[in-house]
Amino acid sequence: MDKKILVTKSFLPPFEEYAEEIRGLWDTHWITNMGEEHEKLETALKEYLGADHICLFQNGHLALELSLQALGLKGEIITTPFTFASTTWAILRAGCIPVFCDVLPGTCTLDPDKIEALITERTSAILPVHVYGNLCEVDAIQEIADRHGLKVIYDAAHAFGVTRNGVSSACFGDLSMFSFHATKVFHTIEGGCVCFRDPFLRDPLFRIKNFGIQENETWGIGGNAKMNEFEAAMGVCNLRHLDKQIQKRKIVAERYTELLSGRPGIRFPDHPADVRQNYAYFPVFFDPETFGETRNAVSVRLNQAGIFPRKYFWPCTNDFEFEKEIWKQQGIPNLERVSPDLFDPSKTPVAKRLSEEVLTLPIYGDLDLADVDRICGLILDRGAI
Ligand SMILES: *Cc1c(COP(=O)(O)O)cnc(C)c1O
Secondary structure (H helix, E strand, C coil): CCCCEECCCCCCCCHHHHHHHHCCHHHHCCCCCCCHHHHHHHHHHHHHHCCCEEEEECCHHHHHHHHHHHCCCCCEEEECCCCCHHHHHHHHHCCCEEEECCECCCCCCECHHHCHHHCCCCEEEEECECHHHCCCCHHHHHHHHHHHCCEEEEECCCCCCCEECCEEHHHCCCEEEEECCCCCCCCCCCCEEEEECCHHHHHHHHHHCECCEECCEECCCCCECCCCHHHHHHHHHHHHHHHHHHHHHHHHHHHHHHHHCCCCCEECCCCCCCEECCCCCEEEEECHHHHCCCHHHHHHHHHHCCEECECCCCCCCCCCCCHHHHHHHHCCCCHHHCCCCCCCHHHCHHHHHHHHHEEEECCCCCCCHHHHHHHHHHHHCCCCC
C-alpha cells in the first residue's frame, strides 16, 4: 500500500505566513504568559465565535476541568457517556460524580426527556457534548436547568464554527469549552478556550490557569494551563483559513453522503436544517443485521487497504472495565454514596448501541475525492480485499 489515510490530517498554514506571524517574538522575547499573539487570538476568536467573554487555555481538557473548579461545582453532574474520555475524566478530576444520561439516536446528543429523572438534591450541573459538532437540544436543556437551578456547561470541543439560525455554539449555557487540539477543525497545535456570558467569571477563570495569580497578586490556589505565543500565533494563522477548510470538508462530506446514503444498514446522524455544520467528523453507523457485517469487519477491511477510520466513541465512558476499581482505590469523593449501577452501560442503551455501530471515516480539507470514492467502494464491496 502506497499511502496511509488517517481519520484526519492537521491543517497547516503556509510556512511563510506562520514565520511572519512569529517574527515579532524574536524582538520581544515574550514567548508565553499572555503576550501579543495571545491577545490577538482572543480578540479574533471572540469575534469569530460571537462570544461575550473568552479565556484561552493550554488545551481543551484543562479548560473544562478547571472551569468546573472555577465555578465551584460540587456533587453530581448529569452528562453523556457517548463522548471522548476527557469529558468524564474532567468531571471526576474536578471532584464531582458523573451521572450518565442516555442520548438521542438522531444527533447522538443528550436526550432531554431522560434528564429530569436523574436530578437529585446533589445535582449541580448538566454537562452535555455537541458530539461530532451536532448541536444539543439546547433550548430543552436550558429549560430544565432553569427549572432546577442547575448550571449548564457545554463540551463544545467538536463544535467550533457551528451555528444555529446564525447563533454561535459559543452562546449556549453558562459556559462552553472548545478544543484546539491538532486533530480538531480549528487548532493551535494544542490549545482550547472557554466562552461565557457572566463577566464575573473572568477573574476566577484567569486565575485558575495562572497559579491563582493576577496582576502580581496571589488570589487563591490555581494551576498552570496558559497558552503560549507560538500556539496562539498558529491559531491566528489558522483562523484565516478556516472557512475555506470547512467549505472543502463539506465537499468531502457530500461525496460520502452521495455514495453511501440509501444503502441498507448504513445510517448517518440527523442534521437539522437550521444548523450550519463544520464537518469536523464523518460518522457512519452500521447496523450489523441489515448491513450484514459488523462495524469492526468494515474497519478491518479498510485497515488492510491502509485506511484508518476511528471508532469514535467506543467504548462509552461508562463502559471502561477498569473504572470502578481504580476510582475506589483513588478515593473519588462520595463514590460510595453513588448507586452501584452508575457505571452500568446497559442504563444508556442508545449510547451503547451507537458506540458499537459507529465508524468515523477520514475527513479533512485536502482529502482527495478519488480517495473518498475508494473508501466507499471498500465499504460497500465485501470482496474488495
Ligand atoms: C478533543 C476533546 C477534548 C479534549 O480536548 P484537548 O484539547 O485534546 O485537551 C474534550 N472533549 C471532547 C469531546 C474532545 O473531542
